[in-house]
Amino acid sequence: MTDATTPSALGITPVPGKGSLLVQDARTRKRNAAETRFKAYGIAAITIGMLMLLILVFNILTRGVGAFQQTFVTLEVQLLEEKLDKKGNRNIEDLKKVSTFGYAPLLRGAFETEIARMGIETDLKPKAMAGLLSAGAPAQLRNLVLSDPDVIGTVQQFEFLASSRVDGYLKGRVSRDSIANDKNISAEQLDLVDHLVAAGAIKKRFNLDFITGADSSDARPEAAGMGVSMLGSFFMMLVVLVLALPIGVAASIYLEEFAPKNWLTDIIEVNISNLAAVPSIVFGILGLAVFINYMHLPTSAPLVGGLVLTLMTLPTIIISTRASLKAVPPSIRDAALGVGASKMQSVFHHVLPLAAPGILTGTIIGLAQALGETAPLLLIGMVGFIASNPPDSIASGLLDPNSAMPAQIYEWAKRADPAFYERAWGGIIILLLFLITMNTIAVILRRRFERRW
Numbered sequence: 001m002t003d004a005t006t007p008s009a010l011g012i013t014p015v016p017g018k019g020s021l022l023v024q025d026a027r028t029r030k031r032n033a034a035e036t037r038f039k040a041y042g043i044a045a046i047t048i049g050m051l052m053l054l055i056l057v058f059n060i061l062t063r064g065v066g067a068f069q070q071t072f073v074t075l076e077v078q079l080l081e082e083k084l085d086k087k088g089n090r091n092i093e094d095l096k097k098v099s100t101f102g103y104a105p106l107l108r109g110a111f112e113t114e115i116a117r118m119g120i121e122t123d124l125k126p127k128a129m130a131g132l133l134s135a136g137a138p139a140q141l142r143n144l145v146l147s148d149p150d151v152i153g154t155v156q157q158f159e160f161l162a163s164s165r166v167d168g169y170l171k172g173r174v175s176r177d178s179i180a181n182d183k184n185i186s187a188e189q190l191d192l193v194d195h196l197v198a199a200g201a202i203k204k205r206f207n208l209d210f211i212t213g214a215d216s217s218d219a220r221p222e223a224a225g226m227g228v229s230m231l232g233s234f235f236m237m238l239v240v241l242v243l244a245l246p247i248g249v250a251a252s253i254y255l256e257e258f259a260p261k262n263w264l265t266d267i268i269e270v271n272i273s274n275l276a277a278v279p280s281i282v283f284g285i286l287g288l289a290v291f292i293n294y295m296h297l298p299t300s301a302p303l304v305g306g307l308v309l310t311l312m313t314l315p316t317i318i319i320s321t322r323a324s325l326k327a328v329p330p331s332i333r334d335a336a337l338g339v340g341a342s343k344m345q346s347v348f349h350h351v352l353p354l355a356a357p358g359i360l361t362g363t364i365i366g367l368a369q370a371l372g373e374t375a376p377l378l379l380i381g382m383v384g385f386i387a388s389n390p391p392d393s394i395a396s397g398l399l400d401p402n403s404a405m406p407a408q409i410y411e412w413a414k415r416a417d418p419a420f421y422e423r424a425w426g427g428i429i430i431l432l433l434f435l436i437t438m439n440t441i442a443v444i445l446r447r448r449f450e451r452r453w
Contacts, residue, residue, distance in 0.1 A: 067426025070207035221419035232402035239306025248317030276315035284376030320362020
């Protein structure tokens, strides 16, 4: 600062008892200190929020990643003709008469042969050895024989799912102390598992069936998968997209551009805002009463779930679409009308294309919200159903009973076996990946098509 810019050079005489502008007084220091504290509070809040998010993600990953790995047992099974095809005619109808109980001795014999070949000493009976396998192992053998009867009489190598207790033991979920009162596995069986792991007969690898497979019964938690419920969610989202998007956009255009401003439209707008805050379980009760009890649509069908989620998603889409329409400058409408365009032409040719990014963003966010809803689906019965086969057509996908990802996660979480609990966390990972993908698409669409005025 030069002499020319000092207060005395400018003719400014300090008032006695008043602070200088160049020196902070007590009031200014207090205000600056309050601002500094407010910034610190904001940084602390963001830090706590990020910390909680990291803790949540860490817990989900550590508890759910194990569901994407599964333990498999490799065995060579001799498909004895005298057990499977006593007549020797390879007739498929005769082969179907042999139930899964008829294949169990083959598994016991394969285990006994494998243990002898490896030179492992154990006091376990062959039935206890075969208890290391999943309860679905005999069905796996039977399906192979029915699909290709020529394998009868040969020796085939199989990879069988290990039981949930064996899988939990190798993942650290089951310990020798925890099985003290467990009737499903014994310490001697765990000793045999250790020997088989050392010999390379038991291995953990990526479990694709968890992503592509179907749910299973309580006796086979190791075979449960999310695939069919993912298809159920897909068909529900298809119904929501086909119904909610055109209805929501049409209602928004009418209310924002054409509807007269009177008490009736005010009531409609208030009710739309209120519906956006209604608990989702209320929509489930409405869907149960209207679509199932009154219209007699099939219970547990993705079509009914999609209709219920459409009702729940409509307010979100209408509100976001109206906000996007309001964001278009009035000058666009005035310019279109000024060159002779009709009201409808100005809306559909100019306003709607400019509002499309916001509309798409709101729609995707609404779909993401609907994808994670569980309460409405519980009321219409989309839980607890074991779907064994994926739908073979769009009609069956919409009308056949099925589940959905959030309902499947809920169903697994309330089952007793810890293997189902692990799968519930794994299902959460898949659901979060879907939600993150949908929200990422919404952000990309907005940034790609957004225009600034």
